[in-house]
Amino acid sequence: MKKIIETFELTKYYxxxxxxxxxxxxxxxxEIFGFIGSNGAGKSTTIRTLLGLINxxxxxxEIFDKEISKNKxxxxxxxxxxxxxxxxxxxxxxxxxxxxxxxxxxLNCDEEAKKLVDRFELDAKKKISELSLGNRKKVNIVCAMxxxxxxxxxxxxxxxxxPLMQREFWDLVKERNxxxxxxxxxxxxxxxxxxxxxxxxxxxxxxxVMTSAISEIIKSMAKRIVITGISSDFYVEGIKNLKVNGxxxxxxxxxxINMILRELSKTEVKDLIITEPxxxxxxxxxxxxxxxx
Amino acid sequence: xxxxxxxxxxxxxxxSIWTLSIAFFVAIVMLMFPEMSGNMNALDESFANMGGxxxxxxxxxxxxxxxxxxxxxxxGNIVGIxxxxxxxxxxxxxxxxxxxxxxxxxxISHPIKRSKIVTEKLSAVFFQIILMNLxxxxxxxxxxxxxxxxxxxDQFLKLHxxxxxxxxxxxxxxxxxxxxxxxxGAGIGLGLALSMYFLGIIxxxxxxxxxxxxxxxxxxxxxxxxxxxxxLLWDLIGIGxxxxxxxxxxxxxxxxxxxxxx
Numbered sequence: 001m002k003k004i005i006e007t008f009e010l011t012k013y014y015x016x017x018x019x020x021x022x023x024x025x026x027x028x029x030x031e032i033f034g035f036i037g038s039n040g041a042g043k044s045t046t047i048r049t050l051l052g053l054i055n056x057x058x059x060x061x062e063i064f065d066k067e068i069s070k071n072k073x074x075x076x077x078x079x080x081x082x083x084x085x086x087x088x089x090x091x092x093x094x095x096x097x098x099x100x101x102x103x104x105x106x107l108n109c110d111e112e113a114k115k116l117v118d119r120f121e122l123d124a125k126k127k128i129s130e131l132s133l134g135n136r137k138k139v140n141i142v143c144a145m146x147x148x149x150x151x152x153x154x155x156x157x158x159x160x161x162x163p164l165m166q167r168e169f170w171d172l173v174k175e176r177n178x179x180x181x182x183x184x185x186x187x188x189x190x191x192x193x194x195x196x197x198x199x200x201x202x203x204x205x206x207x208x209v210m211t212s213a214i215s216e217i218i219k220s221m222a223k224r225i226v227i228t229g230i231s232s233d234f235y236v237e238g239i240k241n242l243k244v245n246g247x248x249x250x251x252x253x254x255x256x257i258n259m260i261l262r263e264l265s266k267t268e269v270k271d272l273i274i275t276e277p278x279x280x281x282x283x284x285x286x287x288x289x290x291x292x293x
Numbered sequence: 294x295x296x297x298x299x300x301x302x303x304x305x306x307x308x309s310i311w312t313l314s315i316a317f318f319v320a321i322v323m324l325m326f327p328e329m330s331g332n333m334n335a336l337d338e339s340f341a342n343m344g345g346x347x348x349x350x351x352x353x354x355x356x357x358x359x360x361x362x363x364x365x366x367x368x369g370n371i372v373g374i375x376x377x378x379x380x381x382x383x384x385x386x387x388x389x390x391x392x393x394x395x396x397x398x399x400x401i402s403h404p405i406k407r408s409k410i411v412t413e414k415l416s417a418v419f420f421q422i423i424l425m426n427l428x429x430x431x432x433x434x435x436x437x438x439x440x441x442x443x444x445x446x447d448q449f450l451k452l453h454x455x456x457x458x459x460x461x462x463x464x465x466x467x468x469x470x471x472x473x474x475x476x477x478g479a480g481i482g483l484g485l486a487l488s489m490y491f492l493g494i495i496x497x498x499x500x501x502x503x504x505x506x507x508x509x510x511x512x513x514x515x516x517x518x519x520x521x522x523x524x525l526l527w528d529l530i531g532i533g534x535x536x537x538x539x540x541x542x543x544x545x546x547x548x549x550x551x552x553x554x555x
Contacts, residue, residue, distance in 0.1 A: 014552075044555075051402055054552040077404035085555070087395035091303055103295045104403035143399075 002029040004151055004182045005050065009059035012045050019045035020206045022059070027184050027199075032177055034193035034200035034214075035186040036283060042206040043186035044084060047155050050184075051081060063151065077105060080144035084155040084186075086136035088128045094139055095124030101143040109146040116142040119168065133160040141169060145176065152176065154185040158192065170196055190283055194218075202286050209286045217282055222254035224277045229270030236263050241281075252277065252285075296400075296410055300417035304383070312425045315375040316432040322367045323360075323436035330358055360442035364433070365452065365516030372429055372456055373514055377486040380422050380460035384467030385474075385482030387414045388544070392554040393476035407549045415468060415541065422460045426453060452519050458530050459510040463489065465537035472547040475554040507532055 005027035012019035020042040027033045037043045048054045050061050052072045061068045063075045088097045098117070102109040117124055120138040128136070137160045144152065152173070158166045173196065177183055187193050193200050194214055201211040210217070222240065230249045238255040247270075253260060257274075264272070277285075301308075356362035388411070391397035400410065430453050437444040467482045474481075493511030495502045506512035506529060513529035 048398075048553075048555070053398060053401055053555075055550070073404045073406060075404075076402060079402075081402045083398045083402070083555070085395065085398075088399060089299075089303065089396055090394070100295065100299065101399075101403065104400075104405055 003027065003062075003065075004029050005033075005061070005063050005184055007046075007050070007059065007061045010046070010049060010056055010061050011058045012049055012054065013057045018206045020049070020203070023203075023208055025201060025208065025211065027182060029182055030177070030180060031198040032173065032183040032196055033185070034197035035184065035203065036188065036190060036193055036200055037186070037203035038188060041203045043203060044155055045206075046203070047153055047184075047186060050153065051076065051079070078150045080147065080149040080152045082137075082140045082144040082152075082154045082157050084159065086133070086140040086160075088136065088139065090127070090129040092128050093124065094122055094126050094128065094131070097128060097139055098124070098142050098146065102146060105147055107147050112148065113142055113146040116146055116172075119172070120165065134162060134165065137161055138165065141172075145172065148176070148179075148181075150181060152181060152183045152185075154183070156186055156188070158187070158189065166192075202283060204286070218276050222252040222277065222285070223257075224250070224275045224281065225253050225260065226250045226273040226275075227264065227269060227271070229268060231267055234263070234267070236260055252281070294413065296405070296413035297417050297420075300387070300414055301420065304417070304421060307382075308421050308425065311375070311379040312428050315372060315379075315425070316429050318371045318375070319368045319429060319433050320436045322371065323364065323433065323440060326360055326363050326442070327440050330360075330363070360437065360440070361445050361448065361520060364437075364449075365520050368433060369452065369516035372433075372453075373459070373511065374486070374490055376422070376425060376429070376456060376460050377463050377490065377511070378483055379425065380418075380464040381467045381482035381486040382479060383418045383421055384464035385471050385478040385485075387418055387468055388471040388548055389474035389476060389478050392474070395555065397553045398555050401553050408545060411472075411545050411548050415544075418464050418468060419461065422457070422464060426457050426460065429453075448520050448523055451523070451525055452514070452516050455514040455519060455525055455530065458533060459514040462510040462533040462537045465540040469540035469544045469547075472544040472551070 003026045005025065007023050007025045010023040010025075011021050023042075023046055025046075035043050035046070045054070049056050050063065050068060052068045052075075055069070064078065066075060068075055092100070094117075098113050099110075102113065120141060122135065122138050122142065126135075128139070131139070137157075141157075144154070158169060161169060170192070173183055185193075185197070197214055199211065199213050200217065202209040226248065227234075227250075228248050230244075230247055234249055236253070236255075236259055238259075239251040239253050242249065242251040244250075357366060391400055401407065430450075433449075434444060463486055467478075467485060470478060470481060470485075489509040490511050492502075492505045492509040493515070496505035496509065496512055497515075510529075510533045513526040513533065519525065
């Protein structure tokens with residue numbers, strides 16, 4: 001499958017302070033790729049290095065098979081970027097910012113811009129300085145999407161948006177993805193990554209912890225097991241995160257499931273639930289593992 | 294040219310205030326001349342014998358009793374210091390304000406070469422300096438006509454040409470500093486303009502500090518020297534313009550490589 005983004009040992013130091021280290025990442029054409037990490041983990045540093053806003057200390061990044069440091073204008077002309085914080089010129093009006101963005105691209109996007117402004121219920125005549133965080137975010141959505149690029153890079157795209165607008169945003173992302181666009185987005189809202197992304201990578205302390213398909217990540221993980229009607233001395237080798245509340249025990253288990261069943265056969269169990277953990281639990285699991293390394 | 298026009302539009306209010314204020318004071322001072330000139334014979338003599346103070350402002354050369362002399366002392370100082378401060382402010386804010394106001398990420402994530410951003414922003418700085426000087430020259434000429442005094446155009450234009458070069462030099466130095474900053478540097482810009490102004494005064498007072506003339510652009514934009522010798526100090530202007538070109542090249546070099554602060 002064609003790679004749209006590929007990084008090779010991408011490393012960035014801010015003076016002596018580590019931003020990211022040896023990031024090897026590839027995003028394939030047509031996928032929605034989630035980039036998960038806590039605040040300060042290195043998500044924005046990776047994105048800003050990809051866009052050429054900051055220079056890599058070592059390693060390199062390629063987008064559309066071209067190295068970013070040498071082909072910045074070509075690459076940026078095919079990207080729609082939404083930063084985590086939406087800052088515009090305070091003296092401009094919404095419509096002026098959107099127009100300025102298309103003019104900087106030497107494109108006329110009036111028609112698509114109008115559709116997006118209506119869809120996100122923006123007032124084009126309002127001054128930027130009068131907008132709430134959520135509305136500034138919407139202006140950013142229009143600026144990033146009005147020219148229908150091949151690649152979208154979103155840094156925490158839904159922060160500040162109300163739930164209705166979040167849904168509208170994701171609908172739009174899915175539409176563009178269906179039309180063939182590739183999407184690379186960072187988030188710490190794991191449910192949206194789980195829901196909308198095909199693959200994801202987890203970054204912690206500047207290093208990639210893992211990269212995989214969302215379904216694979218969830219499958220490869222321990223199961224969440226909840227048992228009702230358990231004796232207080234219940235224990236099986238290898239269980240994690242055990243929480244006992246009365247006769248209800250909840251824990252993560254990645255070993256042989258028969259061990260659990262054998263143990264349970266000795267007692268009168270009222271109920272047994274085995275589920276896949278959600279991405280939050282997986283995230284915490286990988287984080288704890290990477291912290292203890 | 295989008296960035297260029299954006300710069301002009303966003304700076305229009307500030308440009309208008311500075312330009313009209315300087316022009317207003319030039320006009321007021323010149324309109325006061327007819328009333329003051331009758332009482333200034335004695336003043337001229339006193340001013341010419343005030344030692345360091347006289348040297349500092351060239352009061353032994355410029356005659357307050359003539360319209361040109363009065364213009365050189367009063368308006369020359371207002372125009373000199375006023376335009377210098379605004380030129381330095383323009384230069385220092387030009388690149389740094391994008392990072393200071395967190396708009397750099399928006400601008401630089403568009404497909405526009407950073408060198409083009411520098412070119413358009415620098416052009417906007419120079420355009421505003423040119424326009425400001427033209428407005429002030431126009432108002433000064435009009436003031437001379439209103440009070441019915443003859444303007445010695447040759448000297449007058451030389452003074453304003455030198456002032457323009459001085460503005461360009463201060464703007465270029467500030468512009469270079471701006472490329473290194475990650476936020477507003479208005480204080481640095483104004484500090485630079487005022488320091489250069491005072492260095493010019495110190496260079497006039499004592500021979501020990503005469504080499505300061507190679508540092509401060511105020512020295513070649515001095516009405517006393519230009520009006521008395523009716524020539525421009527091209528050697529100093531040449532040094533000043535060389536410094537300006539070097540500063541501009543450094544600004545290009547830095548801004549096209551720097552990590553943009555968010």
